[in-house]
Amino acid sequence: MADSSGRVLDQLFEILKARRGGDPDKSYTAKLFARGRPKIAQKLGEEAVETVIAALAETPAEVVGESADLLYHLLVLWAECDIEPYQVWKELESRVGTSGIEEKKSRKT
Secondary structure: OOOOOOHHHHHHHHHHHHHOOOOOOOOHHHHHHHHOHHHHHHHHHHHHHHHHHHHHHOOHHHHHHHHHHHHHHHHHHHHHOOOOHHHHHHHHHHHOOOOHHHHHHHHOO
16 A cells, blocks of 8 residues: 555655756656746646646546646645745644634634
């Protein structure tokens, strides 16, 4: 069985960071970085839409595949923005035990 602890996201993130500045002709990740943040954000949006479409009209396996694509592109965006996964994990941990409704209210200023 695959490691379901989430460590794979941290491992993938390190691989993605290593591809930054690489040869765009040899690495899709390097090509994304070379094209810049707007293209990375666009690809993330496309993958989010594809995930939604799969959730509404496809099989669970398709949702899994699209979700993996979505997470990959999110990690590329984090790397582009100099955001480390632990920062997001820390934010999520701070929300554990907090009502989603209350958490959203706390963001309004």
